[in-house]
Amino acid sequence: MEARKSNELSCWAYKIRRTVLETIYTAKSGHIGGSMSIAEILAVLYFDRMKIEPQNPELKERDRLVLSKGHCSPALYAALALKGFFPMEHLKTFRDIDSDLSGHVEIHVPGVDMSAGSLGQGLSVALGMAMFAKTNHYDNRVFAILGDGEIQEGQVWEAAMAAGFYKADNLTAFVDNNNIQLDGYLDEVMSPYPIGEKFRAFGWNVIEVDGHDVVQIDSAVELAASIKGKPTVIVCKTVKGKGVSVFENQVKFHGGQPTALEWEIAFAEIDSKIAEMGA
Numbered sequence: 001m002e003a004r005k006s007n008e009l010s011c012w013a014y015k016i017r018r019t020v021l022e023t024i025y026t027a028k029s030g031h032i033g034g035s036m037s038i039a040e041i042l043a044v045l046y047f048d049r050m051k052i053e054p055q056n057p058e059l060k061e062r063d064r065l066v067l068s069k070g071h072c073s074p075a076l077y078a079a080l081a082l083k084g085f086f087p088m089e090h091l092k093t094f095r096d097i098d099s100d101l102s103g104h105v106e107i108h109v110p111g112v113d114m115s116a117g118s119l120g121q122g123l124s125v126a127l128g129m130a131m132f133a134k135t136n137h138y139d140n141r142v143f144a145i146l147g148d149g150e151i152q153e154g155q156v157w158e159a160a161m162a163a164g165f166y167k168a169d170n171l172t173a174f175v176d177n178n179n180i181q182l183d184g185y186l187d188e189v190m191s192p193y194p195i196g197e198k199f200r201a202f203g204w205n206v207i208e209v210d211g212h213d214v215v216q217i218d219s220a221v222e223l224a225a226s227i228k229g230k231p232t233v234i235v236c237k238t239v240k241g242k243g244v245s246v247f248e249n250q251v252k253f254h255g256g257q258p259t260a261l262e263w264e265i266a267f268a269e270i271d272s273k274i275a276e277m278g279a
């Protein structure tokens with residue numbers, strides 16, 4: 001990938017982060033850590049790889065994304081608003097009682113393909129979408145983003161087994177491996193490691209990448225599309241709270257809210273990163 005394009009995609013990732021901060025700051029609630037860790041994955045999907053039309057969100061042959069870690073709605077809503085699915089201004093209503101932008105992703109929001117929030121269910125739904133597309137000879141792709149804590153749920157492995165068995169090669173799952181779940185580090189609570197080997201055992205093609213490197217993610221998505229007879233999982237090594245020094249790797253910023261000083265640091269750090277990238 002040309003340097004110009006990778007800089008552009010990284011920049012979209014930081015604009016997603018900036019928007020996540022604004023959204024959660026305004027609502028005074030929302031999941032910061034896990035939203036910040038998937039910014040590059042969303043930037044690559046929405047600003048390079050996915051076949052979508054913001055003016056026509058219901059396009060039949062569009063690619064689908066299931067954000068199975070549905071509590072990270074601020075990141076998906078940010079990507080969708082930046083892409084033009086709905087006005088940026090609408091993000092100010094996040095978590096308002098009468099807003100469609102609820103704390104966990106909602107299918108009624110333009111561009112959202114599946115509601116989620118009860119962890120563990122998204123891969124099954126994404127597989128259903130992928131099987132439907134295959135059966136009807138559509139050539140669209142289906143993506144799912146799973147949390148690494150989420151994959152402690154048994155249903156994930158039932159879906160993984162079925163996807164391998166049914167050779168769902170139009171399905172690509174991402175595991176956001178930030179190594180932190182709700183209340184601690186994965187290896188201390190209940191280790192799902194080694195993640196790649198478990199998917200491989202169920203017949204998946206496995207790619208491991210730095211989840212903050214847009215070039216690696218982009219190449220993995222391209223490679224996944226060329227693999228026949230197997231679904232692909234892209235295990236993304238990420239940092240929870242990525243981009244803000246005081247949020248990174250902090251269990252408390254799973255859903256906890258920053259102090260006024262921490263907010264100040266957060267906006268300053270993200271803004272200087274965006275300025276450095278020349279946007």
Ligand SMILES: Cc1ncc(C[n+]2csc(CCOP(=O)(O)OP(=O)(O)O)c2C)c(N)n1
Pocket residue numbers: 031033034035037069071072117118119120146147148149150151176178180181182240254
């Ligand atoms: C079935 C279910 N159990 C519990 C929860 C509460 N919950 C919300 S987020 C979360 C932790 C998820 O960890 P992970 O998948 O690693 O997400 P990330 O760290 O990326 O935010 C939990 C337990 C839930 N949403 N659904």
